[in-house]
Structure formats: structure tokens, C-alpha cells
């Protein structure tokens with residue numbers, strides 16, 4: 001379990017493994033919190049301490065700086081080249097998060113060569129969402145403890161909390177579920193990025209886009225405002241949607257035990273991470289969308305990298321298992337729907353009526369018809385019968401099993417269903433013919449067996 | 452069963468009722484065919500007799516005249532007023548068929564007052580598709596014997612046959628299934644239209660539109676070509692689609708025993724008759740589309756007539772029964788889908804293995820894990836395990852029932868499904884704890900019950 005660190009980078013500080021195979025996440029740079037002092041989150045928010053509850057560093061990165069960018073854009077004209085580059089850089093940063101942080105490092109859904117890893121880590125830094133190590137640790141915890149209190153961004157605490165609140169407000173590190181990140185601690189790119197996180201962010205998120213726009217077409221200011229700050233803001237909000245929108249909007253074709261949902265809108269916003277119900281059910285699959293017509297550019301990117309020899313071992317869950325999940329979930333919904341419908345009085349709850357009684361009652365004005373050993377009161381239906389009044393009336397006081405089932409007309413499922421709502425009793429001894437046969441065998445008279 | 456004919460029109464010739472409540476359709480005007488002579492349809496089509504197989508009257512009405520209209524339209528300019536009127540008249544004729552012939556007379560799905568009946572019979576005549584009596588008789592036969600040889604326009608004989616072939620080619624009247632039309636013979640509007648069919652067709656299909664266009668805006672020629680002939684052609688082809696397209700294109704949400712299907716394209720073409728799977732299952736419902744967002748202008752028309760006091764007793768099938776049909780059909784499809792999937796080797800077919808054997812084999816290199824009394828070979832899966840190699844390996848040779856089901860991680864349905872594909876044996880005596888308890892009770896030693 002201890003990091004084997006066979007290569008050059010100095011070993012990352014690492015806690016011992018717990019008996020369940022997980023490790024405590026060790027922040028590496030920050031001072032470890034003092035577990036003897038009560039954590040701020042254990043105290044209620046009041047007028048006098050609210051500012052202590054806020055994580056000011058995160059708030060600066062995801063709210064204040066973007067706001068400043070938004071305001072300054074009022075004075076900075078947007079040039080066409082800068083706009084195009086900002087969008088391209090947006091995709092670069094986005095893929096760093098989706099193809100890198102998420103599908104590669106958090107889920108090991110494929111393997112990447114060193115150049116691709118560096119590319120993805122650089123993109124991830126440009127998105128300003130923490131280091132791959134920090135992000136993946138929380139994300140594994142999110143999968144392992146989805147919707148529980150140990151889930152770092154549980155949607156059960158509100159849509160806003162799952163979107164941004166969990167970063168803006170301080171969190172008790174003891175609350176977050178523990179996971180195993182030994183594999184990440186052995187990945188030199190992850191470790192390097194984590195150790196040099198601030199440097200990489202400033203370089204990739206601000207310096208590089210500013211220099212490209214500045215030296216490319218002389219737009220230093222546009223570079224920092226649009227390709228830098230505002231682009232960061234948009235990619236942050238977009239990827240945050242995986243934690244909020246994807247647990248809130250859409251269908252649940254594979255499992256509805258927990259909150260994850262599939263929706264094309266979320267997919268469009270998040271470079272394909274919107275088929276989140278599938279993803280939580282099959283997290284080790286490099287795809288989030290399994291149909292060719294669904295929007296999953298991250299999947300297309302990984303597939304292209306494979307063609308270029310930069311990615312390999314793309315994992316997919318067996319199709320048979322995926323279909324099984326779908327069938328089971330459909331069955332569950334169908335059973336729920338079935339339970340809301342009226343399927344007629346169960347046979348056990350009906351009175352047992354003798355053949356003679358049945359015939360007698362029918363003569364005395366009851367509109368009773370026997371079909372398949374069950375007596376039905378068709379009185380209210382005669383006028384509505386699609387086959388006409390005459391035919392259905394002719395069956396009153398008789399056993400119509402055969403004529404109902406094809407003798408005259410082979411009734412639809414709908415007709416059988418409707419029939420079951422008209423049940424009033426069960427014939428003693430089954431259908432007429434069975435009663436009659438038994439009487440023959442016993443050599444008795446049977447009254448009223450005429451046709 | 453004999454027509455009671457309490458009102459003025461002379462009784463329509465009518466055959467005696469058969470024991471199953473149906474009657475033979477009596478053509479009224481045409482000479483009855485001689486049942487001793489073999490019918491032409493009983494002879495194979497050859498080069499020398501093919502023209503005898505063709506129904507030339509129908510062919511003239513549905514192919515030659517429309518063709519002539521199409522050709523003459525080359526010389527006749529289409530005026531705007533005539534175009535607008537043709538479309539309006541198209542809807543009038545269409546509703547005559549859908550709201551009149553079909554939903555009112557063939558299916559009795561609502562009741563109409565005399566003025567509405569006259570309006571609908573007039574529209575039906577303008578569509579040139581036979582009298583309401585003839586049409587409804589065949590249509591009832593189509594419902595009662597759908598897809599069989601007795602179905603007058605069975606799609607099983609080909610899409611073209613169901614669309615137009617059944618009219619272009621002569622049909623053996625003895626083949627068509629019999630139905631009960633006593634109610635139609637008692638309806639004075641139906642009887643009058645049937646007796647005066649040719650007169651009504653010429654008036655409504657040709658004279659009226661010609662006069663309207665002629666006296667309205669001086670376009671006699673356009674009136675006859677566009678509002679008359681070509682309009683007839685389009686409304687005929689559109690309504691024929693109910694017999695062809697609606698049995699060929701689309702979904703079967705209520706029953707797939709027979710061919711009827713639901714499709715929005717058919718609905719668009721046929722004034723709402725395209726939800727044909729629903730319609731065959733619930734023919735007495737005045738609606739064909741049950742969702743508000745589906746296109747069923749015939750339903751909207753009938754509903755509006757009700758608001759105006761011209762229609763009443765609009766019949767709908769109970770929603771509970773409709774939902775039951777839907778649930779049953781979904782269940783059927785789900786069961787079919789389920790049968791195509793691999794659900795793992797059934798427990799009965801697995802070898803029974805003792806606890807000691809299981810432990811022994813696991814020590815000798817087999818990657819066996821016992822969960823819920825079943826032994827699984829996880830060997831090929833260890834490297835792919837989303838929870839990491841370490842955790843799954845730690846369960847080899849052990850009973851992992853508890854840790855798999857929440858002890859360490861509460862696995863998804865997908866994981867349970869996957870597990871079932873890895874079965875290799877059944878533990879003798881159930882889970883480890885049960886074996887252990889029994890051994891305790893019997894006061895025997897159990898080997899290898901550690902951890």
C-alpha cells in the first residue's frame with residue numbers, strides 16, 4: 001500500500017492505509033488541520049463568525065476574479081482573433097478536466113502516454129479547479145459516497161451547494177469520505193502538477209493566453225480579460241454543472257437509487273459529461289454517452305488520441321451488462337406504474353357462486369356473463385360494447401368463454417383487461433363444460449345446461 | 452335483428468342475421484352476384500383475362516380521373532382563391548371520412564345530431580370513397596378480422612394492396628368477413644346517401660366546388676380541376692394511408708399481435724388517424740391521439756361540435772384500461788429483451804463446492820471470492836476493478852458478502868450483474884457464517900475459518 005516510488009520525484013506525504021484499503025488525503029502543502037481543535041464547520045453560522053465559514057481563497061478564484069473580468073470587459077474591446085482563441089482555449093481547458101482529471105485520473109478508464117498526460121495536466125491547470133490529485137480524490141469520494149453526508153458535493157444539500165457552495169464555504173475535512181489514491185501518488189505528472197500547482201495555474205490560465213494573444217495579434221489586454229479570466233469563469237461554471245445539473249435534471253435509465261441523471265443539455269454544457277446516470281453506474285467506462293448520436297466530445301477526443309497512439313487500454317463495460325441495467329430499471333418503473341393501476345378485484349376476494357345460482361340471477365335481471373370460470377356483470381357496458389348490444393346481450397346467463405376468445409370474435413387485450421374490472425364472482429367448479437362433465441361422471445342431473 | 456324502420460325511408464334490402472349476430476352485406480343497387488358461378492378472383496391472372504380482374508369503375512375514379520386532372524392542370528393556372536378554397540374543401544371532405552364514416556358510423560364512438568350527420572355525409576361524398584354504408588361495413592370487417600384473409604385491406608398482402616390494390620382489383624365478396632350493420636340500416640342519413648350515392652358524389656365532389664369557384668371569383672375551370680379532381684385525388688390518397696401506412700410505419704405501444712402502428716407522419720397525412728395502434732385497441736374511443744400534444748384534428752373537430760351542441764355521448768375508454776394495455780405491452784417487450792441477454796449460469800447448473808475446497812483452491816492460485824453463497828472467479832476482472840486491485844484481491848479466498856454489500860462499499864446494480872457472470876460454483880451450506888454456525892451447533896471443527 002505504501003507508495004513504491006521507484007522513479008525520481010520525492011515521495012508524496014501519505015497516510016497509512018485503513019483496513020478498508022483507503023487512505024486519508026494528505027494536503028501536502030497546507031498545514032494539516034489540528035484535529036484537537038473543533039473545526040469551524042462544527043459551529044453554527046452567526047452574524048459574528050460568518051466570514052470564518054467562507055473559504056476566501058476559493059471565493060476569490062471562482063467569484064471575485066471572474067467578476068472583475070466581467071466588469072473590465074466593459075472597457076476592453078473583444079477582437080475576433082481573441083474570441084476564436086478563447087473558445088479553442090476553453091475546449092483545451094475543458095478537456096483537461098473531462099478527459100484528464102475525470103476519466104483518466106479519477107476513474108482510470110484508459111491509459112495515457114506521457115505527452116498526453118502533460119497536455120491534459122496543462123489543460124487542467126488552465127481551468128483553475130484545483131490539482132488533479134485534489135480533484136480526483138474528492139471525485140472518487142463523490143462516487144463512493146454519492147448523495148450521503150460523506151459526498152463532498154452532495155446534491156441532497158441543494159443545487160447551489162453542489163454547484164459552488166461546497167467550494168465557497170469551508171468544509172470539514174473529517175466529513176469527506178476517504179478513498180484510495182495510491183495510484184495517483186505513483187503518477188509523476190500528477191505529483192509534479194500537485195507540487196507546482198500555483199505556478200502551473202498562473203502560467204497556463206493567465207500567462208500563456210495573454211502571451212498568445214499579445215504576440216499573436218497584439219491584444220495583450222484582450223488576452224488576459226477574455227482568453228484568461230472570462231474563459232476561466234465559463235469553463236469553471238460549465239464543469240461545475242456536472243456536480244449540480246447532472247444530479248438534478250434528466251432521466252435515470254440505469255438506476256434511480258441515487259441522484260445522477262442523463263440529459264443532453266448537461267452534456268452540451270460539459271463536453272459530454274451529461275450522461276451522468278450511465279457514468280455513475282459504469283464509472284470505469286471511458287465513454288459517458290454510449291449511443292453514436294449522443295454528444296460526447298470527450299469520448300471522441302480520447303478515441304482520437306488512441307488512433308494517434310497517445311492513449312490505450314480504453315475500457316468499456318460489457319454491453320450485455322449495460323443492457324441488463326437498463327432492463328432492470330425499466331422493470332422497476334413498470335412495476336411502479338403497474339401498482340398504481342386497478343387490475344380488478346383479485347379472484348380470492350370474490351364470492352364463489354354455483355352454476356345454478358348464476359343462471360337464476362341472470363334470469364332475474366342481472367346482466368351476468370361467465371367467462372373462464374369467472375362471473376362478470378356487463379350491465380353498465382352493454383350500451384358501449386363495440387361489437388354491438390345484441391351480441392353481448394346474447395351471452396347473458398351463459399358461459400361465453402369460447403365465443404369471447406374467438407368463437408365469435410377474438411377480443412383484444414384491452415377487452416380482456418376491461419372484462420377483469422367487471423368481476424363479481426367465481427363459478428364453483430370452473431367453466432360450464434367442466435361442471436357439466438363432472439356431473440355426467442357422477443351421473444347427476446345438471447339444471448339449465450342449455451345453449 | 453330485422454330493421455325496425457319506424458321512419459319514412461323504405462327498408463333497405465337486408466340479409467337474415469347469422470347465428471353469430473352478423474349479416475351479409477347486401478349491395479342494394481348492384482345485381483347480386485350469382486353464387487353458383489365461380490368468381491373471377493378464383494381464377495389465376497393470365498395475359499388473356501387480366502382485364503377481367505381489374506375493377507374498372509374504381510380504377511377510373513381513383514386513377515384515370517385524377518391523372519386526367521393532373522395533366523390538365525398544366526394548362527389551367529392555379530388562382531390564389533381557388534388554392535385556398537381547395538385546401539378548405541380538402542379538410543371538409545377529409546372530416547367527412549374521418550369524423551363521419553370512420554369515427555361516427557363505423558365505430559359509433561359518439562352520437563351526432565341530424566345537421567352534423569348531413570354535413571359529414573356531404574363531406575364523405577365529396578371525398579369519393581364509396582357510401583358511408585359500404586365503407587363502414589368493410590371497415591368493421593377490417594377491425595374484426597385484422598390481418599387475416601377476411602380483412603378487406605389486409606396489409607399482409609402487401610403495402611400497395613392495402614393502399615389501393617384492394618380497390619383496383621376485383622374482390623371476392625365471399626372472402627370478406629361479415630359484420631353487423633343493422634344500426635346503419637336504421638340511420639336515415641346513411642340510407643339516403645347510400646341510395647343516392649352517384650348523385651351526391653357528382654354534386655358534392657364536382658358541381659359544388661366548381662360553382663363556388665366560378666360564381667365566387669370566376670374560376671370555373673380551376674374549380675373543376677383543382678378544387679374538384681385534384682383535391683379528390685389528394686384526399687383519397689391521404690385517407691388510403693390509414694389502411695397502408697398506419698399498418699406499416701411506427702410503434703406499437705398497446706399491442707403487437709397485429710399490424711396497426713402509431714406514427715406522427717401518418718397522423719399528419721390523415722387528419723389524426725395515425726395513432727392507429729391505439730385505435731385498433733380502443734376502437735370505440737372518439738380519440739385516436741390521447742396526448743394533448745399529438746396531432747388529431749378529427750378529435751378537435753368532434754370536441755368542438757360537442758361544444759356547439761351538435762355532437763354528444765363522446766365515448767372514451769377508461770384511462771386505467773389504456774394504461775394497463777401500455778404496461779402489458781412494455782412488459783412483453785422487456786421480457787423479449789431480457790431473453791436476449793446473458794444472466795449468468797443458473798445456480799442449479801453450477802457445481803456445489805465445500806467451504807474447505809473453496810479455501811484450498813483459492814490458496815492454489817484460483818482468484819475465487821464467495822458472495823451470498825456463490826463462488827465467483829474474479830481473476831480476469833482484478834485489473835479492471837473500479838475500486839482498485841488491492842481491495843478486490845484482499846477478498847480472494849474469503850466470504851465477501853458483507854464487504855461487497857456495504858461493509859466497504861455498497862456496490863451498484865451493475866456490479867451485482869457483473870458478479871453474476873463470474874459464477875463458478877455454489878457453496879455447500881450457504882454463506883460462511885451459516886456454515887460456521889452449523890458446525891458450532893454440531894460441535895465440529897471447521898478448517899480455515901479465520902478472519
Ligand code: HEM
Nearest residue numbers: 369386387391392395400408409411412415419591594595
Ligand atoms: C362479456 C364482456 C365483453 C366485453 C368486455 C367486450 C368488449 C369488447 C371490446 C372492448 C371490443 C372492441 C374491440 C376489441 O377490443 O377487441 C369488442 C368488440 C367486439 N365484441 Fe365484445 N365484449 C364482450 C362480450 C362479447 C360477446 C359475448 C360477443 C359475441 C357474442 C362479442 C363480440 C364482439 C365483436 C364481434 C366485436 C368486434 C366489433 C368490431 O370490431 O367490429 N363481445 N368487445
Ligand code: HEM
Nearest residue numbers: 140143144820837838842843846851859860862863866870
Ligand atoms: C468480487 C467481485 C467484485 C466486483 C464484480 C466488483 C465490481 C465493482 C464495480 C463494477 C465497481 C464500480 C462502481 C459500482 O458499480 O458500484 C466497483 C467499485 C468499487 N468496489 Fe468493487 N467489485 C468487487 C469486489 C470488491 C471488493 C471485495 C471490494 C472491497 C473489499 C470492493 C470495493 C469497491 C470500491 C471501494 C469501489 C468504489 C470505487 C469508487 O467509486 O471510487 N469491490 N466494484
Ligand SMILES: [Fe+2]
Nearest residue numbers: 242243260276
Ligand atoms: Fe456525479
Ligand SMILES: [Fe+2]
Nearest residue numbers: 139143279283
Ligand atoms: Fe465520475
Ligand SMILES: [Fe+2]
Nearest residue numbers: 693694711727
Ligand atoms: Fe386499421
Ligand SMILES: [Fe+2]
Nearest residue numbers: 590594730734
Ligand atoms: Fe377504425
